[in-house]
Amino acid sequence: MTRNLPEHPASYRDPAGxxxxxxxxxxxxxxxxxxxxxxxxxxxGLYEKLVAEQLLIPHEEVxxxxxxxLQLPVISYPCEWSPDQLKDAALLTLKIMRIAIDHGMIxxxxxxxxxxxxxxxxxxxxxLSFERYDPAHPWIAYRQFCESFLFPxxxxxxxxxxxxxxxxxxxxxxxxxxxxxxxxxxxxxRAGVWxxxxxxxxxxxxxxxxxxxKARPAGQISFDKRKLLLLIGNLEDSLRGLRxxxxxxxxxxxxxxxxxxxxxxxQEKEKLFREMIAAIDFGSALDLGANDGYFSxxxxxxxxxxxAVDDQWACTxxxxxxxxxxxxxGIASPTSEGNSxxxxxxxxxxxxxxxxxxxxxxxxxxxxxxxFTERAQCDLVVALAVVHHLVLTKNIPFGLLAxxxxxxxxxxxxxxxxPVSDEKASALIRDKPVFHKPYDPDAFEAQFALLxxxxxxxxxxxxxxxxYLMRKKADAI
Amino acid sequence: xxxxxxxxxxGGSYLVQAIIAAVLGFMFYFKTLWFRIRSFFVRPKTKPxxxxxxxxx
Numbered sequence: 010m011t012r013n014l015p016e017h018p019a020s021y022r023d024p025a026g027x028x029x030x031x032x033x034x035x036x037x038x039x040x041x042x043x044x045x046x047x048x049x050x051x052x053x054g055l056y057e058k059l060v061a062e063q064l065l066i067p068h069e070e071v072x073x074x075x076x077x078x079l080q081l082p083v084i085s086y087p088c089e090w091s092p093d094q095l096k097d098a099a100l101l102t103l104k105i106m107r108i109a110i111d112h113g114m115i116x117x118x119x120x121x122x123x124x125x126x127x128x129x130x131x132x133x134x135x136x137l138s139f140e141r142y143d144p145a146h147p148w149i150a151y152r153q154f155c156e157s158f159l160f161p162x163x164x165x166x167x168x169x170x171x172x173x174x175x176x177x178x179x180x181x182x183x184x185x186x187x188x189x190x191x192x193x194x195x196x197x198x199r200a201g202v203w204x205x206x207x208x209x210x211x212x213x214x215x216x217x218x219x220x221x222x223k224a225r226p227a228g229q230i231s232f233d234k235r236k237l238l239l240l241i242g243n244l245e246d247s248l249r250g251l252r253x254x255x256x257x258x259x260x261x262x263x264x265x266x267x268x269x270x271x272x273x274x275x276q277e278k279e280k281l282f283r284e285m286i287a288a289i290d291f292g293s294a295l296d297l298g299a300n301d302g303y304f305s306x307x308x309x310x311x312x313x314x315x316x317a318v319d320d321q322w323a324c325t326x327x328x329x330x331x332x333x334x335x336x337x338x339g340i341a342s343p344t345s346e347g348n349s350x351x352x353x354x355x356x357x358x359x360x361x362x363x364x365x366x367x368x369x370x371x372x373x374x375x376x377x378x379x380x381f382t383e384r385a386q387c388d389l390v391v392a393l394a395v396v397h398h399l400v401l402t403k404n405i406p407f408g409l410l411a412x413x414x415x416x417x418x419x420x421x422x423x424x425x426x427x428p429v430s431d432e433k434a435s436a437l438i439r440d441k442p443v444f445h446k447p448y449d450p451d452a453f454e455a456q457f458a459l460l461x462x463x464x465x466x467x468x469x470x471x472x473x474x475x476x477y478l479m480r481k482k483a484d485a486i
Numbered sequence: 487x488x489x490x491x492x493x494x495x496x497g498g499s500y501l502v503q504a505i506i507a508a509v510l511g512f513m514f515y516f517k518t519l520w521f522r523i524r525s526f527f528v529r530p531k532t533k534p535x536x537x538x539x540x541x542x543x
Contacts, residue, residue, distance in 0.1 A: 023492050118493050147503035152496035204506045212498035212505075230500045236507030243510055 018376035023118070025137040037068070037076040037136060044074065046114075046140045055112035055139065064105055066125075066134045076136060079127075082293075082314050084384050087121040087157070088177040089360040089368055091326035092165045092253035094131070095172045097333075098124040099158035099248050101131045103241050106148075110234065115142040119154035121176070122378075128356045129332035144234040151240070155205050156182025159247065163202065166251040167193055171322030173361045180371065185209040201247030255323035277470045278393070279307070282423065285465060285478040286311060289421050291388035297364050298395035302328040302357060308391065309355040316385055320363035328359040364395065365403040382416060390418035394474075396453075397427040397434040406445045407456035415460040415486045422461060422479040426453050430473055450475055460485035 017035070020028035025043035029036050039047045050056050059065035068078040087095060098121050106116055116138050123135040148154075160183045161172040175183060189210045196202045282304060291313055296305045299317035301324060308315045319325055336356075362368060367381035392414065399405045414422055427434045429448055438444060454463060461479035468475055 025492070147495075147500045147507075149495045149499075150493065151503055152499040153493060204509065208505060209496075209498070209502045212502050213496070215498075230504045232500075232504060232507065236504075236511065239507055239510040239514065240503060243506070 018374065019372065019378060021373070023135075023137060025140075034077065034080060036071070037078060039074040039076065039137065041074075043137060047074075047137065049114060049141055050136070050139045053112040053114065055109060055114055056136075058108060058112070059105060059133070062108075063130065064101060064108075064133055066132055066136065068136060078134065078136065081125050081127060081132075081134070083316060083358045084125060084379075085358065085360055086176075086368065086378055088173050088180070089362050089381070090121075090173060090176075091322050091329050091359065091361055092162060092172050093326050093333075094126070094329055094359075095121060095158060095176075096162060096248055096251065096253050098131045099154070099162070100245065101133060102154065102158070103245050103248075105133055106241055107238070109139060110142055110237065113142050114139045115148065116150055119150035119157070120182075121157050126358055129329065129336040129359075144237070145232060147230065147232045148237060148240065152209070153182060154244070155209070156184060159201075159205060159244065160185070160188045162248065162251045162253070163188065163196070163206070164191065165253065167196060169252075171361060173322060177368075184213075186213060199247075199250070201243065201250070204243065205247065253326065255326050271471070273471055274469065275303075277472075278425075278474075278476065279304075281467045281469060281476050282393075283307065285423055285476070286389075288465075288478070289389065291421060293387040294389040294391060295385050295387040295417055297390065297392045298398070299328065299359070300324050302331065302359065304391060304393055305357050305359075308389075309357050311355070313355045313389070314358070314387075315355060316358045316360060316387065318360050318362045318364065318385070320361065320365075322361045325359045325361040328357065332357045332359060365399060365405065382413075386417055386419060388419050389421040389423065390414055392422070392424045393476075394425050394427060394433070396424060397429075397431070397437060400448060401429075401434060401437045401444045402441070404444060407453050408459075411457045411460050412486070415481055418481055420481055422477075422481065424457075424477050424479065425469075426450055426475040426477065428473045 015029055017028040017030060020026075024040060025046070026037055026039045029038060056065065060067045066078045066081075068076040071077045087098075090098070101124060102116065102119050109115055117140045118135075118138055123133055123138055124131045125134050126132065156179070157176070161175040161179075164170070164175055164183070165172050179187070185206050189206055192202065192206065197207075286308065291311070293314045294305075294308045294316070296302075296308060296315055296317045299305045299319045300321075302317050305315045305317040305328070317325075317328055319328075362381055367385075368378075370376065370378065370380040370383070372378045396410070399410055400407065414424070428450070429435060429438060457463070457477075457479060461481055463477055463479050465478035466475060467477075
């Protein structure tokens with residue numbers, strides 16, 4: 010370390026350098042020991058090629074060894090991604106590996122945390138992950154790649170539970186020994202399972218018994234570039250063969266376009282919603298319970314950066330696919346029919362997060378990765394058709410909900426109140442009659458009025474639902 | 487050359503990669519061989535359709 014700079018708590022692992030924040034900007038400092046590898050990255054043409062193909066984060070060397078990378082508006086973690094996001098991040102990592110090998114370099118780690126999202130595209134952010142390639146050595150990050158990318162996707166392929174909970178439970182990746190007993194027998198029909206799961210599990214077990222480890226020290230294993238490329242090709246094929254799409258069994262995806270909610274309701278709500286957002290200024294928005302992103306798309310049209318959150322991985326996956334397609338075509342393509350002519354706007358960041366259980370701060374000393382609450386704060390928070398779920402199902406009182414939304418929003422809140430007489434709400438309490446009472450607009454307004462001023466209150470025609478536009482009070486939280 | 491490793495490659499990870507590469511190399515060899523053998527026998531059969539394709543025009 011050349012200077013006494015405050016390191017970011019997440020950057021202690023790699024001795025090649027560290028991240029620090031100065032005047033609200035994130036910088037990356039290259040350690041003297043890593044200077045040669047960094048120069049090779051820059052001089053071999055690798056950096057130029059990766060940046061030109063929008064695979065690696067661009068940076069500016071503000072002074073010798075101090076890099077100012079492109080500043081990312083939203084930071085998310087793999088435990089908040091959908092299966093397609095993890096798969097695309099995995100394929101990006103392998104694509105970068107192939108290009109790096111062509112330039113005489115290799116990735117020394119393969120964690121999904123090296124990837125962030127920009128305009129619905131994965132972007133490799135760790136400029137210091139590249140080191141000189143020695144063809145005689147196998148890939149040091151192979152195990153990490155399998156455990157943190159491939160194995161959660163195997164589990165999802167067979168059980169369709171998303172990958173977010175797997176990676177929340179195994180932040181450093183899932184070991185082969187933990188995955189193997191969970192995989193069904195039919196998984197043995199896949200050559201990839203034999204090669205990347207069964208074989209490592211056997212080798213690790215026999216290594217523990219002291220046989221393999223002693224017989225073959227790592228340095229004596231012969232390896233070459235052709236073998237590494239075969240391995241990468243096989244990992245790519247294995248990943249491409251895994252299912253990530255949403256199945257029809259998921260109940261919430263396409264809530265707005267296919268459920269019994271009438272088209273008239275959606276149209277009336279959209280009309281009121283558009284009037285409300287036309288009256289306010291915002292550069293960023295957080296859409297809670299975004300579902301298929303119908304309203305996130307409307308927010309994005311206002312050139313806002315939109316974090317679209319849903320606790321159903323299938324919704325996040327659908328929204329991510331739509332956003333990725335729209336980004337690659339350069340036009341907006343909302344998931345609902347009849348709106349394909351919508352103009353392109355800001356960018357949508359789809360994340361799979363349960364608002365009643367948001368991602369906690371985690372990692373060493375709980376400072377390595379910040380909480381969802383710290384990362385998700387926006388000018389506008391939108392909570393459409395979610396209040397009844399949080400209050401009636403999760404038993405969150407109005408007061409606590411108002412407190413949390415006041416933390417998440419910097420200024421504006423658009424929130425929909427769904428009364429118990431509503432078809433959707435009554436379905437929630439049919440078998441669960443105990444919830445915080447009174448549950449009515451008066452009690453709702455009384456609690457929210459402590460922290461917000463109610464600017465607009467509109468009954469959605471044809472329903473008993475109410476749409477509110479609120480502004481956070483200056484003295485609130 | 488001494489390698490500076492900042493992540494643990496994992497017990498036996500290098501051996502696993504060597505075995506996988508050997509298996510894949512073996513499969514690749516036989517796949518190539520199989521295609522060569524098949525193309526030797528299949529070639530005469532694939533010719534007539536291409537000639538038929540030309541006739542109508």
